[in-house]
Structures are given as C-alpha cells and as structure tokens.
Amino acid sequence: MKFPSYQLTAHLDQTIPVVILIAGDEYLLVEETCQQVVAAATRQGYQRQQQFTLDRQFDWSFLLSELRTQSLFAEKHVLQLNLLQGKLKESDAAELLSYLSSPNPDRLLLIRSPKIESSQSRSKWIKQLDSVGWWVQVWPIDRPKFPQWIRQRLKQHHLSADSAAIQLLAExxxxxxxxxxxxxxxxxxxxxxxxxxxxxxxxxVGVSARYTPFDLVDTALNGEVAKVHTMLRGLLAEGVEPVLILWSLLKEVRALMPLSESIAKGNSLDAALKNGGVWKKREACYRAALKRHDVISLYALLAVGAGVDRCIKGVGSSNIEAELLQLALGIASEPSAPLVSMGKNEKVYW
Known part of the structure; x- marks a missing residue:
C-alpha cells in the first residue's frame, strides 16, 4: 500500500505490517517519519531495534539471519535498513524480493531510502513490498508551504509568531x-x-539558506533574475564544483532545444511539452523558459556554456564566477536583457 507521509498517523492506529518503506530526499522529514514508525511499533510490543546500511561492505546473510530468526518468546524486533540510493543493484533487489516473498511476522523491516524514481517503482521488490507492507512517500515542503510548516513547528514547541516573524525565519x-x-x-x-x-x-536566527545546483537551475528557468547571482555566489562559496554547476545548467538548455524546435515547426507549447515527455513537476519552469527563448537564443546559450567550459579548464578568462553568471543570467533573462553589474570593474552582458 502506497500513501503520503501526512496519512501515516491514521495508518499507525492499525496493526503494523511486516515491512515499511520510508522514501524521500528531505533528511529531516524522513528521519522524523522513521522515528514515528518506531514509536508506534514500540507501543505495539516491538522491543528492540537494529540498524543496517546497504553499503559496499554490506553482508546480506547477517541481516537475513536476524530477519528470519524465530524468537522462543515471540519477541518482536524492528530492523532498519538504510539505502544509500533508491535504485538497487540486481543482487540486492533479489535478496529483498526473496525475503519479502515470505517475511517473518515477528519482524518489522523498516527500509529508509532516498526518493524512489518512477522507473524503479515498477521493480519486482517494490511491487512485492507494496503487496505485503506500506510504502510511505515523504515529499519535500514546497516553497509556498514553508511558512505554514514553520508555524506548525512553532506550535509543537508551544510557540507562536506573527506573519512577519515567520516570513523572516523562512527567508x-x-x-x-x-x-x-x-x-x-x-x-x-x-x-x-x-x-x-x-x-x-x-x-x-542566523542565515542558513541552502542551495543546490538544481535550485539554481530552477530559479534560472523560472526567470528569477535577481536571485540567480545570490544563489550562484552561495554555491561557489560552499565549495560546489563549477563543472557541476555548468553541467546542471547546460543539461536543461539541451533539454529545451527539442521542445523549442517543436514549437518552431508550428506545434503549441502544450503539445511540445506533452510530446517531449516533460514531467508535470517540471512543466511550469519549462513553460517560463520557452516563453523567453527560441532555438537561436538556446544555441547562443550553448556557445556561452562552451566558453565557461574553456574557462574551467584554464583557457581564456580566469573569472569562473563571471562566466557562470553570464550563462545563468542568460537562461533567466530575455535574450535582449541589459547588462548586470557584479561589482567594481566587473560587468556581465547578455
């Protein structure tokens, strides 16, 4: 059975199944969801918890022995398996499938995993898990819902705050x-x-903004010009490799190319997105970018990206931040956007 994490509390009033998968990319929410399951299991008579991590040195025989052991006194145990990635090797998937085909009713196998991609949701072990247990999907908090999450969190700690204070913490x-x-x-x-x-x-409250290259990409696609420079500078200050930022930006430019070509041939934006297989969650930012860019401007962005690549390799300009900013602003801006100043004697044109 698959359901989102906000429905978990209601399900925990029932008898806990033999296996529960908690999957998502937001560390705090996944951790607290696991803790919620363990607390409920304790209330239902589970007396012991062990944790295992599926890394390169992992020994399946030890975990399977613990899972299959029959207790003389009918003691119930929780065994947590932490996956480092949502896609398993065939051998690991086969071991899980084998156990889930005949699980021990006195053991709760709690599997913690990063987000399971749609392609992996069709794997045999996931389907078997879905038939004998729960698959709890932990979704990240969308930006518009972040202040409400803060408000609820404050309430849990017997605090309250006005909207301005909550907005400040969110920012x-x-x-x-x-x-x-x-x-x-x-x-x-x-x-x-x-x-x-x-x-x-x-x-x-201090400043604790966290950015990833993918956040920068989405911000640029959405045309949030003012925010692009702050995010890029933050990423570089955190030590994110410029080549990773470049790859993330160019990946999306290349993804936009066939969509733009489809529009140039007379197809509607809706048809281009549908025929291009764009995910629903990505449609909004792709729409925004395709309203600004055509095939010609996208080719120009690829040329800018080639210049950034040369810069990273030590050829030409040595100001990697300026070169990356030119590319990111190029994606975020109309092709005829005015120059943007980076500071004293540093200007970027697009």
Missing amino acids: RTEGNLLAAAQEIEKLALLFPHSQITTNQMMQA
Missing part, C-alpha cells in the same frame, strides 16, 4: 528544514511559551 533558512527546526528549538529555549516578535526572530 533566512530558505529551503533548509533542518536549519529551521534547529532555530525553532533555540527559540524555545530563549523564549519558552512565547509569542515571538520580529525583533526577537531577527536577533536569534
């Missing part, structure tokens, strides 16, 4: 749920059972 911990949770715990210590003012929030 300073942008996308970083773990950082937001830690800041709320700190607020609970500093101002127990209080209504947090904007000034108190400003004094207590």
Whole structure:
C-alpha cells in the first residue's frame, strides 16, 4: 500500500505490517517519519531495534539471519535498513524480493531510502513490498508551504509568531528544514511559551539558506533574475564544483532545444511539452523558459556554456564566477536583457 507521509498517523492506529518503506530526499522529514514508525511499533510490543546500511561492505546473510530468526518468546524486533540510493543493484533487489516473498511476522523491516524514481517503482521488490507492507512517500515542503510548516513547528514547541516573524525565519533558512527546526528549538529555549516578535526572530536566527545546483537551475528557468547571482555566489562559496554547476545548467538548455524546435515547426507549447515527455513537476519552469527563448537564443546559450567550459579548464578568462553568471543570467533573462553589474570593474552582458 502506497500513501503520503501526512496519512501515516491514521495508518499507525492499525496493526503494523511486516515491512515499511520510508522514501524521500528531505533528511529531516524522513528521519522524523522513521522515528514515528518506531514509536508506534514500540507501543505495539516491538522491543528492540537494529540498524543496517546497504553499503559496499554490506553482508546480506547477517541481516537475513536476524530477519528470519524465530524468537522462543515471540519477541518482536524492528530492523532498519538504510539505502544509500533508491535504485538497487540486481543482487540486492533479489535478496529483498526473496525475503519479502515470505517475511517473518515477528519482524518489522523498516527500509529508509532516498526518493524512489518512477522507473524503479515498477521493480519486482517494490511491487512485492507494496503487496505485503506500506510504502510511505515523504515529499519535500514546497516553497509556498514553508511558512505554514514553520508555524506548525512553532506550535509543537508551544510557540507562536506573527506573519512577519515567520516570513523572516523562512527567508533566512530558505529551503533548509533542518536549519529551521534547529532555530525553532533555540527559540524555545530563549523564549519558552512565547509569542515571538520580529525583533526577537531577527536577533536569534542566523542565515542558513541552502542551495543546490538544481535550485539554481530552477530559479534560472523560472526567470528569477535577481536571485540567480545570490544563489550562484552561495554555491561557489560552499565549495560546489563549477563543472557541476555548468553541467546542471547546460543539461536543461539541451533539454529545451527539442521542445523549442517543436514549437518552431508550428506545434503549441502544450503539445511540445506533452510530446517531449516533460514531467508535470517540471512543466511550469519549462513553460517560463520557452516563453523567453527560441532555438537561436538556446544555441547562443550553448556557445556561452562552451566558453565557461574553456574557462574551467584554464583557457581564456580566469573569472569562473563571471562566466557562470553570464550563462545563468542568460537562461533567466530575455535574450535582449541589459547588462548586470557584479561589482567594481566587473560587468556581465547578455
């Protein structure tokens, strides 16, 4: 049975199945969902928990022995298997499938995994798990829902705050749920059972914005020009390799090319997206980008990307940040956008 994590509480009132898969990419939410399952299992008589990680040195025989052992006193145990990636090797998938075909009713196998891609959801072990247990999908918090998540988190710690204070915390911990949770715990210590003012929030909360190259890509595709430079500078300051940022940006430019060519041949934007197999979650940012760019401007962006690649390899300009910014702003802007200043004696044109 597959369901989203917000439905888990209702399901935990039932008898816990022999296997539960918790899958998602947001560390804090996945961790707390696992803790919720273990707490419910304890209430239902499970007495012991062990954890295993499926890495290169993993020995299936040890886990399977623990899973299949029959307890003399009918003791129930929780065994947690942490997957490092959602796609398993054939041998690992076969071991899981074999166990799930005849699981031990006195054992709860709790599998923690990154997001399971749609292509993997059709694998045999996932289908077998779905038939004998639960697959709990943990989705990240969308940006518009982040302030509401903060409000609920504050309430759990017997705190409240006005909209301005909540918005401030959301801005300073942008996308970083773990950082937001830690800041709320700190607020609970500093101002127990209080209504947090904007000034108190400003004094207590640091800046903990977290960006990934994929966040930069989406921001550029959506045309959020003002934010692109901040995100790029943050990524480089965090030590993200320029080649990874370049690859992420050019990957999307290349993905836009056939869609733009389809539109140039007379197809509608809707038809181009549908025929191009664009995921629903990606449609909005692709639409925004394709309204700004045509085939010619996309080819120009590929040329800019080639220049960035040469720069990274030590040929030509040595200002990698300026070169990457030119590419990212090129994606985010109309092709005729005016120059953007990076600072003293540093200007980028698109």
